[in-house]
Amino acid sequence: MTTKRIAFLGPEASFTHLATKSLFQEDVLVPIRTIPECIEAVANGEVDIAVVPLENALEGTVPLTIDYLFHEAELFVTAELISPIEQHLMVHPSNEERWEEMTTVYSHPHALAQCHKYLYYRFGKVPLEQSSSTAAAAKYVSENEDLCIAAIGNTSAATEYGLKIVEHNIHDFHFNHTRFFVISKKNDCIVRDGHTDQVKTTVMITLPKDDRSGALHQVLSVFAWRQLNLSKIESRPLKTGLGQYFFIIDVLEDEKKPMMIGAIEELKSLGCGVKSLGSYYTYETKNEAIRS
Amino acid sequence: MTTKRIAFLGPEASFTHLATKSLFQEDVLVPIRTIPECIEAVANGEVDIAVVPLENALEGTVPLTIDYLFHEAELFVTAELISPIEQHLMVHPSNEERWEEMTTVYSHPHALAQCHKYLYYRFGKVPLEQSSSTAAAAKYVSENEDLCIAAIGNTSAATEYGLKIVEHNIHDFHFNHTRFFVISKKNDCIVRDGHTDQVKTTVMITLPKDDRSGALHQVLSVFAWRQLNLSKIESRPLKTGLGQYFFIIDVLEDEKKPMMIGAIEELKSLGCGVKSLGSYYTYETKNEAIRS
Numbered sequence: 001m002t003t004k005r006i007a008f009l010g011p012e013a014s015f016t017h018l019a020t021k022s023l024f025q026e027d028v029l030v031p032i033r034t035i036p037e038c039i040e041a042v043a044n045g046e047v048d049i050a051v052v053p054l055e056n057a058l059e060g061t062v063p064l065t066i067d068y069l070f071h072e073a074e075l076f077v078t079a080e081l082i083s084p085i086e087q088h089l090m091v092h093p094s095n096e097e098r099w100e101e102m103t104t105v106y107s108h109p110h111a112l113a114q115c116h117k118y119l120y121y122r123f124g125k126v127p128l129e130q131s132s133s134t135a136a137a138a139k140y141v142s143e144n145e146d147l148c149i150a151a152i153g154n155t156s157a158a159t160e161y162g163l164k165i166v167e168h169n170i171h172d173f174h175f176n177h178t179r180f181f182v183i184s185k186k187n188d189c190i191v192r193d194g195h196t197d198q199v200k201t202t203v204m205i206t207l208p209k210d211d212r213s214g215a216l217h218q219v220l221s222v223f224a225w226r227q228l229n230l231s232k233i234e235s236r237p238l239k240t241g242l243g244q245y246f247f248i249i250d251v252l253e254d255e256k257k258p259m260m261i262g263a264i265e266e267l268k269s270l271g272c273g274v275k276s277l278g279s280y281y282t283y284e285t286k287n288e289a290i291r292s
Numbered sequence: 293m294t295t296k297r298i299a300f301l302g303p304e305a306s307f308t309h310l311a312t313k314s315l316f317q318e319d320v321l322v323p324i325r326t327i328p329e330c331i332e333a334v335a336n337g338e339v340d341i342a343v344v345p346l347e348n349a350l351e352g353t354v355p356l357t358i359d360y361l362f363h364e365a366e367l368f369v370t371a372e373l374i375s376p377i378e379q380h381l382m383v384h385p386s387n388e389e390r391w392e393e394m395t396t397v398y399s400h401p402h403a404l405a406q407c408h409k410y411l412y413y414r415f416g417k418v419p420l421e422q423s424s425s426t427a428a429a430a431k432y433v434s435e436n437e438d439l440c441i442a443a444i445g446n447t448s449a450a451t452e453y454g455l456k457i458v459e460h461n462i463h464d465f466h467f468n469h470t471r472f473f474v475i476s477k478k479n480d481c482i483v484r485d486g487h488t489d490q491v492k493t494t495v496m497i498t499l500p501k502d503d504r505s506g507a508l509h510q511v512l513s514v515f516a517w518r519q520l521n522l523s524k525i526e527s528r529p530l531k532t533g534l535g536q537y538f539f540i541i542d543v544l545e546d547e548k549k550p551m552m553i554g555a556i557e558e559l560k561s562l563g564c565g566v567k568s569l570g571s572y573y574t575y576e577t578k579n580e581a582i583r584s
Contacts (some may be wrong), residue, residue: 008522036408036412039386052544055534056529057529057533057534058531059529060355060527060528060529061356063351063352063405064405068527075572082498082534096418109401109422113355113356115327122326128424129501130401130422130423130424132420132422173531175532175533177534179534194367202460214512214515214516214519216510216522216525217512217513217516219514220506220508220509220512221509223506223509225504227506229393230508230538231535231537232527233508233527234526235352235524235525235526235527236352237347237348237350237351237352239349239350240465240467241349241467241469242349242374242469242471242481243524245524288354
């Protein structure tokens, strides 16, 4: 196995970084500041692979990832990573004693949303400020010792930026996980130790142009009568006007199996646009592993 | 018609404010800083109605709105507003001459995403900062004359905060619109001049607990055989774990019609959870109107 260049949504110590380290221990990891730039780095050949967040169990799909894969790039998913998400409140060590007097809380919008009830009921009047990632929020707090402000993020961000965690696990719902896509120019499913048994295929579908009533029902019928299990269906705007969507469907089957080949051919015959992102395995990260 | 108190996602001059003014000319408009607080203000009886963004033609659903209506509140949709969205780049008048040297661009994450290509290709190296609304970004720029920074927002924000628009219509895709929900404790459809002909019902559905294969297909069959047209289907996480969703379906029919009553009864018999947000009309705002 040769060493590869792996882009991830940075900065260092972001949740994406932790997930990326769990699958790519031997490679060169390159932090990139936005999702579109991560995806473009693979498309341009600057890196071999990019790891980007796809979906959080609480906040849902990360629209930039899905939209960029649909509208902008001819790329494939070669694996998915699933990591547990635990959010903690952290301050600069100089402010540890008076943290409850904090004047502003910084974090990624998803992290702020994941801790909405905690923040609302404990600190209803404290303004929230959005940052580009939880790690960026931690970095900002570490650079502003004179301000009594707090960040929400993971333990690794606290370690990386020398912050003190003053409240652990402030997220409102437990069992929170994030899915990450491992993206490449080549449709090469990554097969390593520790993957789950179930192979999955992600397909993006546009409905026939005549937009007849029940078209989505017809699409689902193609999968239903073949007993192909869907683990997810999601709609995203086509960007051509309100009410026009494409659909992202995860099917629990390999795209090379006869039933899947038949289903995709049938969808095309119905006048649907179909783009398969490939078939891939899932790798689950444990908290203990990502903390080490 | 008595005067009502109408909350909207503020601050003044936000896109939500413009849309709200178009339907409620005679009422007291109350700016509220977050979507959950707007919705809670209706639930608590502090206001009679709240207007919140639901969906943008480019960025898709606003998750906070959908999630709050599903998880937290027993409220109804009494109307929907659709407004065109045009984004402009604006700076403090003192920086008009040297605007291309701007060091940071501020706006709401959706507005930044809507202008992604423009920003990326014209100003690839300029950092982007997220603010809670386009109007908040304009306000910040107006208060920081000494910084050469820019905001992205609407013409009304430029007027309100005394900024100079240096590039018009920098959004990447045209025909961009946003849908807003007009929310109340009472299931009273708002009927005024100028509504579109088509009545719409929004229904939130959870699948049966046994999670059998093809359950969503079965749900859509309930509507399909009755020739009930769906204008939208969207999935959102149930917040109980990855892969568990509820569905938001817009049906082009009144919930009081026999076919709809039958469909909802049948869904319940299948073991689905069904929550109707009510039936409502659409009011479209013209740009000329919202600029006046």
